[in-house]
Amino acid sequence: MASYLRSWLSAPVASAPTASRPNELPDPNIILSVSPPEDDDDDFTAKGDPEDEDLDMPAAFPAPFSAQRLQTTPQSNFGVPRILTDNARMLPPPNPSLARRGGAGGLTVPSGSGSLMPPPTTLKAPTKLSSSSKRGKVALAPGHSPLDWASLKSSGTDLRGGVEQLMKIPPSVLKQHNKRDDAWSAFNGKVYNITPYLAFHPGGEKELMRVAGRDGTKLFALTHAWVNADFMLDACLVGFLVPEPRS
Numbered sequence: 001m002a003s004y005l006r007s008w009l010s011a012p013v014a015s016a017p018t019a020s021r022p023n024e025l026p027d028p029n030i031i032l033s034v035s036p037p038e039d040d041d042d043d044f045t046a047k048g049d050p051e052d053e054d055l056d057m058p059a060a061f062p063a064p065f066s067a068q069r070l071q072t073t074p075q076s077n078f079g080v081p082r083i084l085t086d087n088a089r090m091l092p093p094p095n096p097s098l099a100r101r102g103g104a105g106g107l108t109v110p111s112g113s114g115s116l117m118p119p120p121t122t123l124k125a126p127t128k129l130s131s132s133s134k135r136g137k138v139a140l141a142p143g144h145s146p147l148d149w150a151s152l153k154s155s156g157t158d159l160r161g162g163v164e165q166l167m168k169i170p171p172s173v174l175k176q177h178n179k180r181d182d183a184w185s186a187f188n189g190k191v192y193n194i195t196p197y198l199a200f201h202p203g204g205e206k207e208l209m210r211v212a213g214r215d216g217t218k219l220f221a222l223t224h225a226w227v228n229a230d231f232m233l234d235a236c237l238v239g240f241l242v243p244e245p246r247s
């Protein structure tokens with residue numbers, strides 16, 4: 001491209017009619033050169049042998065003797081990356097396995113974007129390992145996992161607290177079953193004996209006891225609507241919640 005432009009610029013061109021001699025035909029023997037004069041001091045023009053220079057070469061940035069280049073000596077760069085001169089060779093990249101977080105001598109994790117380093121969040125070690133989640137899951141006692149509850153349900157053990165026939169249970173009757181060893185609760189119109197499930201509840205006994213002796217439908221839905229209480233407590237069903245009979 002550069003050589004093509006050069007040859008085009010320096011090629012003989014027929015002179016055009018000038019303003020002083022508008023009607024005169026151009027003399028085919030006159031060469032009109034549009035190339036800049038050789039002794040031109042303009043910095044845009046490459047000096048020396050035109051064949052050795054590339055006119056398309058971009059200007060050096062920063063300039064060869066600029067303040068930036070002079071300030072960035074290898075000894076005192078204060079963490080600012082050294083700007084390489086045209087002749088300086090770029091050092092090979094550091095070994096990634098030697099990278100250390102923020103430590104002296106190691107690679108520091110850049111705060112800005114544009115780096116190939118993983119973001120600091122993925123490098124940060126967890127500070128605290130809590131035994132229970134933020135949502136309130138508790139550590140269940142051994143032998144009280146969901147799987148243990150499933151096998152207890154299918155074992156044929158009485159989980160209804162002696163109730164042999166399903167009953168119609170008004171709120172006043174439900175209210176009486178509010179002790180830990182005799183706890184009933186209603187969910188979606190069904191009344192369950194929740195006492196055997198207390199120790200298996202992932203949210204803890206205390207949470208479950210909040211609904212003992214009353215309708216827990218709302219609290220249940222607010223806490224974990226995705227849990228299938230009907231399936232989990234089918235073996236604990238004791239009856240159906242009915243309105244209080246009129247006296």
Ligand code: HEM
Pocket residue numbers: 135136137138187194197201202203204207208210211216219220223224227228229232233
């Ligand atoms: C008897 C009915 C209930 C059953 C069958 C039941 C069952 C469950 C199950 C299976 C989980 C684990 C959920 C999960 O891993 O995603 C759980 C967690 C939990 N439950 Fe219940 N639950 C009942 C009632 C309640 C009630 C009434 C409350 C609130 C007072 C409650 C509060 C919690 C809490 C705070 C958690 C821990 C957070 C969570 O993992 O969602 N549960 N429950």
